[in-house]
Amino acid sequence: MDEETPITEITDIATDAASIFAKLRRQSNLIKVLTKNTANASRLETDLMHDPALHAGINHHMTCWQKELNSLESEFLTKHLTPTQSSQTPKNKKNEKPFEFPPKRLTAKLIPQLENNKANPFVDNNKFQNLETDQDDGQDMAKASAMPYTLRT
Numbered sequence: 001m002d003e004e005t006p007i008t009e010i011t012d013i014a015t016d017a018a019s020i021f022a023k024l025r026r027q028s029n030l031i032k033v034l035t036k037n038t039a040n041a042s043r044l045e046t047d048l049m050h051d052p053a054l055h056a057g058i059n060h061h062m063t064c065w066q067k068e069l070n071s072l073e074s075e076f077l078t079k080h081l082t083p084t085q086s087s088q089t090p091k092n093k094k095n096e097k098p099f100e101f102p103p104k105r106l107t108a109k110l111i112p113q114l115e116n117n118k119a120n121p122f123v124d125n126n127k128f129q130n131l132e133t134d135q136d137d138g139q140d141m142a143k144a145s146a147m148p149y150t151l152r153t
Contacts (some may be wrong), residue, residue: 027072034069038062 041062048054 027075031069031072034065034072038065038069041065 041058045055045058045062048058
């Protein structure tokens with residue numbers, strides 16, 4: 001690339017959605033290239049500290065890239081991330097009644113007191129009390145005999 005022309009020079013005027021997206025993709029790619037160049041230059045800077053001419057050149061390129069990156073980011077933020085305020089559709093009305101959480105005492109569940117519970121305070125809550133179980137004595141199971149030990153002499 002030429003040293004005279006900055007990387008961020010994008011002169012087309014975006015009018016429709018396709019050209020806006022194309023411009024955003026180009027700007028995104030330029031931001032990636034600039035950040036990659038800056039990272040690579042900072043790595044080289046530590047290796048080439050002993051040569052003042054190379055060190056000064058790398059610093060010069062890093063400052064140029066940083067300026068271009070800052071201008072790209074500011075252009076992107078001012079043009080594309082500003083809120084639209086000219087739209088006056090019914091869906092854009094301000095919410096007059098924002099949601100508020102109810103107080104905690106109103107969210108607690110009340111346990112209903114049944115009439116038969118008032119007369120008999122003890123209620124067995126065992127839900128398995130009506131299940132039948134088979135009484136298995138274990139008589140029909142064959143008992144496994146122990147393995148014989150072999151003695152070595």
